[in-house]
Amino acid sequence: xxxxxxxxxxxxTEIARGMFTILxxxxxxxxxxxxxxxxxxxxxxxxxxxxxxxxxxxxxxxVGCMSCTKACPCGDLIQxxxxxxxxxxxxxxxxxxxxGRCIFCGNCTQACxxxxxxxxxxxxxxxxxxxxxxxDKDKLMLSPEESANWRDKKERDI
Amino acid sequence: MALESTFKKEMIINxxxxxxxxxxxxxxxxxxxxxxxxxxxxxxxxxxxxxEKLAESRNYFQYLPMVDRIDxxxxxxxxxxxxxxxxxxxGIKVPKRAEYIRLITMEFNRITSHLMWLAAxxxxxxxxxxxxxxxxxxxxxxxxxxDLTGQRMMYNFYTFGGVKKDLPEGWMTKALDLCKLxxxxxxxxxxxxxxxxxxxxxxxxVGVLTQKMATDYxxxxxxxxxxxxxxxxxxxxxxxxxDEIEFNTHLSQNSDSYDRYMVRIAEMRESVKIIEQAxxxxxxxxxxxxxxxxxxxxxxxxxxxxxxxxxxxxxKKLNAAVFKPPAGEAISMIEAPxxxxxxxxxxxxxxxxxxxxxxxxxxSSVQVLPELIKGKNYSDLMPIFGSLDVVLPEVDR
Amino acid sequence: MYDIYxxxxxxxxxxxxxxxxxxPVIPFIFVAILLILVVIFLVLMERKVLAWLTVRKGPxxxxxxxxxxxxxxxxxxxxxxxxxSKDTNKILFTLxxxxxxxxxxxxxxxxxxxxxxxxxxxxxxxxxxxxLSSITTVGIVLAGWASNNKYSLLGGMRSAAQAISYEIPLVxxxxxxxxxxxxxxxxxxxxAQSGGVSDGVFLSWNVFSWNIIPAFIGFVVFFICSIAExxxxxxxxxxxxxxxxxxxxxEYSGMKFALFFLAEYAAMFIMSVLIVTLFLxxxxxxxxxxxSVILFxxxxxxxxxxxxxxHIEQGFxxxxxxxxxxxxxxxxxxxxxxxxxxxxxSFAWKFLLPLxxxxxxxxxxxxxxxxxxxx
Numbered sequence: 001x002x003x004x005x006x007x008x009x010x011x012x013t014e015i016a017r018g019m020f021t022i023l024x025x026x027x028x029x030x031x032x033x034x035x036x037x038x039x040x041x042x043x044x045x046x047x048x049x050x051x052x053x054x055x056x057x058x059x060x061x062x063v064g065c066m067s068c069t070k071a072c073p074c075g076d077l078i079q080x081x082x083x084x085x086x087x088x089x090x091x092x093x094x095x096x097x098x099x100g101r102c103i104f105c106g107n108c109t110q111a112c113x114x115x116x117x118x119x120x121x122x123x124x125x126x127x128x129x130x131x132x133x134x135x136d137k138d139k140l141m142l143s144p145e146e147s148a149n150w151r152d153k154k155e156r157d158i
Numbered sequence: 159m160a161l162e163s164t165f166k167k168e169m170i171i172n173x174x175x176x177x178x179x180x181x182x183x184x185x186x187x188x189x190x191x192x193x194x195x196x197x198x199x200x201x202x203x204x205x206x207x208x209x210e211k212l213a214e215s216r217n218y219f220q221y222l223p224m225v226d227r228i229d230x231x232x233x234x235x236x237x238x239x240x241x242x243x244x245x246x247x248x249g250i251k252v253p254k255r256a257e258y259i260r261l262i263t264m265e266f267n268r269i270t271s272h273l274m275w276l277a278a279x280x281x282x283x284x285x286x287x288x289x290x291x292x293x294x295x296x297x298x299x300x301x302x303x304x305d306l307t308g309q310r311m312m313y314n315f316y317t318f319g320g321v322k323k324d325l326p327e328g329w330m331t332k333a334l335d336l337c338k339l340x341x342x343x344x345x346x347x348x349x350x351x352x353x354x355x356x357x358x359x360x361x362x363x364v365g366v367l368t369q370k371m372a373t374d375y376x377x378x379x380x381x382x383x384x385x386x387x388x389x390x391x392x393x394x395x396x397x398x399x400x401d402e403i404e405f406n407t408h409l410s411q412n413s414d415s416y417d418r419y420m421v422r423i424a425e426m427r428e429s430v431k432i433i434e435q436a437x438x439x440x441x442x443x444x445x446x447x448x449x450x451x452x453x454x455x456x457x458x459x460x461x462x463x464x465x466x467x468x469x470x471x472x473x474k475k476l477n478a479a480v481f482k483p484p485a486g487e488a489i490s491m492i493e494a495p496x497x498x499x500x501x502x503x504x505x506x507x508x509x510x511x512x513x514x515x516x517x518x519x520x521x522s523s524v525q526v527l528p529e530l531i532k533g534k535n536y537s538d539l540m541p542i543f544g545s546l547d548v549v550l551p552e553v554d555r
Numbered sequence: 556m557y558d559i560y561x562x563x564x565x566x567x568x569x570x571x572x573x574x575x576x577x578x579p580v581i582p583f584i585f586v587a588i589l590l591i592l593v594v595i596f597l598v599l600m601e602r603k604v605l606a607w608l609t610v611r612k613g614p615x616x617x618x619x620x621x622x623x624x625x626x627x628x629x630x631x632x633x634x635x636x637x638x639x640s641k642d643t644n645k646i647l648f649t650l651x652x653x654x655x656x657x658x659x660x661x662x663x664x665x666x667x668x669x670x671x672x673x674x675x676x677x678x679x680x681x682x683x684x685x686x687l688s689s690i691t692t693v694g695i696v697l698a699g700w701a702s703n704n705k706y707s708l709l710g711g712m713r714s715a716a717q718a719i720s721y722e723i724p725l726v727x728x729x730x731x732x733x734x735x736x737x738x739x740x741x742x743x744x745x746x747a748q749s750g751g752v753s754d755g756v757f758l759s760w761n762v763f764s765w766n767i768i769p770a771f772i773g774f775v776v777f778f779i780c781s782i783a784e785x786x787x788x789x790x791x792x793x794x795x796x797x798x799x800x801x802x803x804x805x806e807y808s809g810m811k812f813a814l815f816f817l818a819e820y821a822a823m824f825i826m827s828v829l830i831v832t833l834f835l836x837x838x839x840x841x842x843x844x845x846x847s848v849i850l851f852x853x854x855x856x857x858x859x860x861x862x863x864x865x866h867i868e869q870g871f872x873x874x875x876x877x878x879x880x881x882x883x884x885x886x887x888x889x890x891x892x893x894x895x896x897x898x899x900x901s902f903a904w905k906f907l908l909p910l911x912x913x914x915x916x917x918x919x920x921x922x923x924x925x926x927x928x929x930x
Contacts, residue, residue, distance in 0.1 A: 011355035018350040019890045022287055026607045031294055034612075043301075045308040045326070070479050073220040105223030105314045110322065111478055119308075171705050193709075193896065284788055284893030290609035356789055356892050536709075537792070537895040 042121045044153060047106045049122040050097055052140045053115060053147035060141065062116040064090040068108035074101055078108065097140060099125060100133035118150060168196060173539070175204050181278055181543075182550025184524070193536050198528040205554040213514035218244060218318065219478040221511065226312040228516060229552040231274055234260075234267040235494040237316045239501035240514075242397060242490035244318050245473075247505050248483035254468035256320030257399045258440040262333070263306070263315065264398075265429040265436070269340070270296050271495035272426050279419070279544035280351065283360060288347055295343050298336055305329055318481070319473035324445050330437055337434050344427060352420075361415040365530050365542035368413060375526045379497030379519055380425060381546060384418035386411045391493035402439065405432050415545035422547075442469040482509050496520055496547050520552035556581070559671050582674035586663040590821055597820045598625045600878070601885050608889045632816075635809035640703050643806070647701035652807070652814035654694030658687040659821045666828050667742045669838050669869040680741040681733065684829065685726055688784065691818070692718040695803055698815075702806040710803040713792050713896055717783060720900055721790075724907035725780035728773040731911075731918035732833045735766055745837035762841040767834045769921045773914040774834045776907050781826040782884060783903070785819060789891040790899060827880040828873070835876050838869035845869070 033040055042048075053061050064082035072078055081094040109117050120142075127133055142150070173186040183204035189196040209228050213221050225240045226233035238260060245252060252260075273296045277289035300310045305326055307315040315322055351357050372382045382389055390407040392400045408424035410417035442448040448469060467473075485507040492499045497519020504513040523546045530542050560581060564574040599621060603613035614621035639648060662684050664674035677683060692715055699711015733739055736747040752763045767774045783790040804815055831837060840846065847864040894902065 007355075010353075014353040014355060015891065018354055019886060021346055021349045022608050022890050023886065025287075025291070025610050028610055030606075030612045031297070031610050032612045043305040043308070043326075045306070045323070046304065047308040067479065071219060073216055073223050103223060103312070104309065105312070106308060107219065107223060107314070107478070169705055280892065284791070285891065286605075286788075287609045287889045290611065294610060350890065351892075354891065356894055359898055360892060360895060535895065535897065 046121040047104045047109075047119045049099065049120050049125055050102065050108070050135075050140065051118055051120050051142045052095065052137070053118055053142055053150065054144050055147070056144055058144055060092050060095075060116065060137075061114050061147075062090075062092055062095070063114060064092060065113065067111040067113065068117050071107040071111035073105060073107065074103060077101055092137065095137040095140065096134060098134045100130050115151070115154070120150075181548055182553075184548070184550055184553070186527075186539075188536075190536060195531055195534055195536055195539070198531055200524050200527060202524065202550075202553050205550050207555065209555040210514055210516060213511050215510065217478075217509040218481055218483070218511060221514070222317065223312065223314045226314060227551070228555055229494070229496075229499075229518065229520075229549060230311060231549055232267055232271045232494050232496070233311070233313055234264050234316070235492050235499055236501075236516075237313070238264060238398075239490050239492045239499045239516075240503070241316045241318055242492070243488045243501045243503040244483060244505075246488035246490065247486045247503060248318065250319045250473045250476075251467075252320055252473050253470040254399065254441045256471050256473070258436055259321050259325065259471075260316065261398050261400070261403070262433055262436050262440075263303070263313075265433050266299050266302065266333075268429050268495045269426050270299050272422050275422065275495075275544075275547045276347065279547075282540040282544045283357065285351065285357070288350055291343070291347065295340065298339075302329065302333060302336065305332075317472065318476060320471050322471075324448075324471055327444075327446055330440075330444050333433065334437055337430050337437075340430050341427060344423065348423065352423075358416065361419065361541045361545070362412075363414050364534070364538050365415045365545060366413050367526065367530065371526065371529065376522045377497065377519075377526060378522075379493070379495070379547075380421045381418060381497070381523060383407065384410050384421045385413035391491060391498055395491070397490070397492065399436075403432055403435050405435075415541045418545040418547075480509065482507060494519065496549065496552065497522070516555055518552040518555065520548045520550070523548050524553050556585070556672055556674055582664045585672075585674050586660055589668075590660060590663060593824050594817055594820050595625045597824055597881070598628070600881070601820075604882060604885045605889055608886065629813060632813040633810055637809045637811070638806070640806060643703045644701045647697050648806075649811070651694050651698035651701055652811045652818070654697060655691045656694075656814050656818040656821070658690040659818055659825060662687050662825050663821075665741060666825065667745055667832060667837060668873060669866045670742075671866065672870075673742055676742060677740070679739045681729065681739040681744070684741075685722070685729070688822075689718075689722060691822070698807070699803040702803065704806055707803045707805050710805075714786060714803060716896075717786075717790060717792065717899055717903075720903040721780045721783040721907075724776050724903060724911040725784065727908070727911040727915060728770075728777040728780070729833065731770050731773045731915045732766055734915070734918055734922055735769065741832060745832055745839060748836045749839050760841060760843050761836055761839045765834065765836040770834065770914060770918050772910060773918065774830075776911045776914060777830060777834070778880075779907065780903075781830060782887065783899075785822045785826055787819075787823065787884065788888045789894050792893060792896055792899065823881065823884065824877070827877045827884070830880055831873060831876045835880075838873040840868065840872050 055061055062080075064080060066080060069076075069078045069080060077098050079094065079096045080092065082090045082092050085091045104119070106119060109119050125133070169190045171188050171190060173188060175183040175185045185201040185204070187199045187201060189198075207227075209224065212224055216224070222237070222240070225236050228236045273292040277292040280286075280288045303313065304310050306329060307313040307323070367377070367381060367385050369385050369387055371377075372385050372387065378389065378391075386409055388407060388409055391397075392405075393407060405428050408421050408428065410421050442451075452469065483505045485505055487502065487504040489500060489502045492501075498517075499519065500517035502513075502515040502517075503511055506512040527543060527546065527548075530546075531539060534542075557578065560578060561571060561574050564571055599614065602624070603621065606613035614624040617623045617627050639645060665677065665680045665684055667673045667676075695714045695718070696711045699707045699709075699714070702708070732744065736744040738744060738747070748765050749761050750764055804812065807815060845865050845868045847868045848861055851861065851864060
């Protein structure tokens with residue numbers, strides 16, 4: 001009899017303790033971030049959409065060394081066609097990345113020796129068809145100002 | 159319809175593969191007699207992605223991002239297992255700073271994995287609120303990971319010989335603040351659940367995993383420590399720098415679901431202590447201090463704390479395109495949150511591994527489920543299955 | 556409510572024969588409007604309160620503070636396809652939600668919301684309330700059987716067992732109230748809780764003569780059993796989402812599911828109103844008189860307008876107490892895990908039933924001494 005009484009009282013106190021712990025949370029601010037009106041602040045190392053940097057004259061920094069295609073785990077995701085012009089400098093004719101199949105691992109940006117292929121912090125890439133997610137050179141290219149911004153940020157960070 | 163035939167027929171139902179709480183896509187074909195379970199047959203393979211076969215057609219650096227996805231809740235551990243195996247074959251030494259960073263990230267990952275387990279376990283039992291609190295804590299840790307590696311879940315951070323990047327500025331202060339906050343949050347979860355009479359009735363004496371059963375089915379991790387067997391790979395065969403950190407393993411003697419729950423909560427608290435110690439002991443200190451001191455010191459001595467080998471991030475700079483470890487094989491074992499992850503790599507001298515074999519802990523845990531649940535009530539499936547901490551990507555690979 | 560209706564007809568000069576002919580429709584309209592308003596607010600309140608308890612925000616997109624969320628949910632459910640599996644018994648399948656919902660609507664007509672706003676004032680109102688709430692069990696079993704689904708059958712059977720086991724301590728706890736009040740008429744039970752202990756400034760407050768004071772154990776037993784009757788956590792094994800994928804609800808879609816959903820919230824509200832009426836003094840204010848009457852007594856001298864103020868204040872007190880009880884029910888839902896089926900049964904039979912008998916004894920002894928003291 002006494003054991004039953006003890007057990008009941010213990011049970012009620014523990015339930016009450018749990019209930020009051022939960023009630024305390026009602027007075028704390030909500031942790032919801034109301035997307036899409038408010039966007040989260042991402043870190044500087046975030047691996048988002050791939051992009052190609054350009055130098056001051058508007059040419060791509062890429063030299064066509066194909067290191068990124070060899071480092072990508074996904075097979076033929078990155079396709080590059082390059083040719084040499086009169087001054088023996090490489091000109092990139094075609095640079096296609098299938099963003100729909102990319103796993104955003106960052107191997108290609110690590111492998112690139114010239115920081116030509118970088119990752120921005122854009123993640124809202126949804127679209128209506130798979131073909132529209134195959135980005136070509138014009139869609140991937142950043143403007144010279146954006147490239148300079150990115151290089152500044154990289155100097156300051158890591 | 160004669161009444162006798164309905165009395166003797168047993169009902170066969172399918173739990174899953176689409177079910178709110180099989181923790182993934184698992185199908186359990188159950189034979190029920192009223193509410194008592196007569197037999198269970200787990201059917202796996204719904205999440206098979208061919209992880210071991212994929213390794214044969216990619217070189218080592220191309221395979222590294224895929225290793226994260228073998229168990230996406232504890233991806234640092236899978237990554238560590240693969241890296242240790244390949245480093246053992248190629249004979250690459252890992253500097254101490256990189257080992258400390260690996261240890262800190264692995265212990266944080268243990269906490270996030272256990273928090274996810276807590277959320278799912280309590281949600282199955284009907285307590286819907288601790289899930290949100292666990293995810294709030296998990297959000298803080300995952301933001302730390304995003305600052306460090308660039309992604310919230312599939313990190314791709316370890317490389318052969320060390321880690322890819324150093325800690326960013328201010329990371330260690332944020333991590334220490336989080337470590338001070340977390341034990342209070344764990345106290346809150348315990349106040350809600352641990353001594354709750356309904357929870358205790360549901361989990362005490364339910365799902366008793368005897369020591370003989372555990373050793374027969376090769377179950378490891380917190381499941382076996384809840385049954386009283388003191389086997390923690392971090393203490394018996396220390397890898398990384400676990401022999402320089404002081405910590406305890408927690409055991410429990412009753413072997414039921416309640417004890418497995420208590421062991422995991424205690425492990426979370428222990429991980430917080432390990433992280434605090436490691437953050438104080440890391441060679442080189444904070445990255446700003448390291449940068450300043452190494453520029454000032456400039457002595458290039460091997461033993462110097464700031465510019466020697468131990469303050470580097472990678473043991474040897476490797477070229478991803480031409481990395482060819484010598485022919486050989488190696489096994490590495492890591493104490494992951496669910497048990498022991500084993501990675502066996504066979505190399506034949508080319509830049510692609512010849513065979514990679516993974517042994518994951520949830521595979522063994524799923525096999526013990528039919529024996530634990532035979533003869534029990536159907537409602538006992540949830541506490542037993544939840545406390546075993548089975549995650550389907552690990553089972554199917 | 557019949558006398559108010561007659562008074563309005565008298566004032567307007569229409570002969571009373573019309574009042575007698577058109578009377579039967581009025582309780583139905585009253586109940587329907589009340590039900591819709593109550594459920595709209597209650598569904599939103601549950602989602603908002605659960606969200607606040609889990610550091611989130613509840614629905615806040617549809618209308619200010621999410622006020623129209625329930626209407627949006629109802630429109631969505633109305634537009635859904637009505638799926639029926641091949642081998643189900645169509646008549647029983649369609650009948651089951653109606654059997655679950657209709658008795659609860661009838662109970663709304665029996666409750667005293669204010670002194671005059673009782674739709675049907677029966678002498679045995681308390682008895683009829685429990686007779687009606689037992690019919691819903693039949694509907695749940697029908698739903699489980701007619702779905703032709705093993706999960707639903709399990710859910711339906713469990714729910715029937717649970718409902719029957721928890722009705723017995725419920726009714727015995729209510730017996731003690733009948734002993735205290737000496738009547739089964741719900742309005743008279745409320746009036747019997749007024750007056751306070753004796754004359755005096757504090758002691759004449761109504762709160763000291765509420766039934767919760769002598770029958771506290773009965774209040775606890777009734778509270779727990781009413782949560783079990785409505786199938787809420789910690790007793791919601793019949794619709795346990797993680798175990799049975801929604802139990803007897805699984806095969807229902809569209810408006811039939813909406814009826815089950817509506818029935819659960821309507822039942823929760825009416826059980827809370829019952830708790831407040833039986834134990835917490837119903838529409839009486841906790842003080843000795845109504846605040847609005849005291850405030851306006853010297854300003855307004857028309858008795859009719861003072862009466863209106865009194866009715867409004869009675870409604871306010873009832874709603875305030877009811878929503879307090881509902882908040883505690885939602886709070887319990889947020890905290891506790893689920894009980895297993897056999898633990899549920901043993902809790903009811905081995906713990907609550909003896910407790911309710913103890914309560915009956917205590918109340919009977921208390922009432923004996925009270926009548927002795929009052930001569």
